[in-house]
Ligand SMILES: Cc1cc2nc3c(=O)[nH]c(=O)nc-3n(C[C@H](O)[C@H](O)[C@H](O)COP(=O)(O)OP(=O)(O)OC[C@H]3O[C@@H](n4cnc5c(N)ncnc54)[C@H](O)[C@@H]3O)c2cc1C
């Protein structure tokens with residue numbers, strides 16, 4: 001396993017870790033656009049993933065706050081009740097543990113909800129770090145601080161890292177957004193960032209896992225701690241690098257939480273991002289139509305706990321040459337016409353960020369301490385960050401992945417790319433791929 005940074009410090013270290021096959025509203029969509037066989041395979045795969053995680057927790061005695069609980073997708077709007085009904089009907093048809101209800105453990109009324117029973121939640125770092133302890137040995141190794149820059153298919157495959165080249169009989173690219181893009185994932189994946197607060201509330205903390213149906217959805221989940229339960233509240237999502245005032249997003253999320261819960265304190269806050277595919281089903285399988293030994297697992301769309309576990313089981317079978325009934329629905333090289341409008345939209349949006357963001361008209365004096373801006377100078381556009389002492393840190397704003405212009409993220413103090421979600425720190429170092437190189441430094445003056 002080759003890891004650019006430290007293991008389980010990527011998106012998975014910041015997830016809300018609901019372990020469920022209830023992925024917002026998905027089954028009615030799958031029935032209509034993929035057909036019953038594939039919709040059933042998707043549901044079965046994700047239910048099997050929950051049981052796989054439960055079995056590993058039990059077998060390896062992993063202390064990771066694993067708990068069985070219910071998952072709900074709810075609406076507060078009368079106009080969305082029909083969508084909820086359709087989802088329950090679709091899920092029941094596929095044999096999933098669904099029920100229609102208008103009662104939930106939430107302290108505010110809902111118009112309707114889908115409930116899935118016997119789902120689960122856990123602490124992802126505790127679970128994965130325990131699994132990782134089993135990796136070294138019997139020919140398996142974990143190499144941290146080892147960024148991969150290129151993968152060549154073959155017998156063996158050649159994996160080029162910043163520190164040297166290794167060989168492997170099969171390679172799985174599981175780097176969140178694939179950095180190796182021979183199959184044009186950049187045109188088929190959209191990176192989506194969202195925000196989480198961990199709050200303490202007065203009175204009992206609602207048990208269960210909740211997500212709303214709104215276009216910009218909110219999620220709620222309880223997390224036990226040694227010092228009482230916290231409530232994780234998420235929302236305010238947007239396309240990565242296009243969040244504008246990201247600090248205002250935390251403020252709006254807190255206002256949403258305070259309208260619905262008696263919030264006593266906001267103890268933690270963070271944001272992270274996940275990739276969506278154009279037809280909402282992850283890409284798990286051979287990385288390109290011609291690939292022989294290179295595989296990919298990406299596009300979990302906010303549901304990577306079961307999605308990645310499905311990937312583990314499915315890719316194991318593909319590598320060992322075994323049949324797997326889930327392979328077709330997850331095939332990364334599928335052609336699904338339903339995804340075409342999203343594909344076109346993604347292309348237009350990306351093109352806009354090669355050109356449209358190079359039009360700043362203010363100088364460095366307009367940058368506040370601790371803030372960043374792309375400034376038009378005589379030497380061209382420069383991404384400038386003014387530190388707390390007033391010193392300017394100047395970088396090329398051209399993303400090292402495919403050349404879009406990065407935007408300032410005030411909440412995280414980072415440069416984020418609006419095209420495929422690469423992120424850089426104020427010194428230009430890669431925080432998040434697909435970029436494998438940093439932003440170029442520009443000397444002042
Ligand atoms: C706010 C939020 C809440 C979420 N909540 C849930 C939830 O409740 N339930 C759920 O199922 N899912 C949830 N998700 C989705 C889930 O967290 C993700 O789908 C999942 O964590 C993605 O895992 P990953 O392994 O693909 O990416 P990561 O966890 O980011 O792992 C990828 C790793 O690859 C490394 N890497 C990148 N590039 C390279 C390279 N070139 N060379 C070597 N290593 C590299 C990175 O450093 C990183 O460690 C949520 C997502 C968000 C944004």
Ligand code: FES
Pocket residue numbers: 186399400401402403404417418419420421422433434435
């Ligand atoms: S992430 Fe693709 S161009 Fe920046």
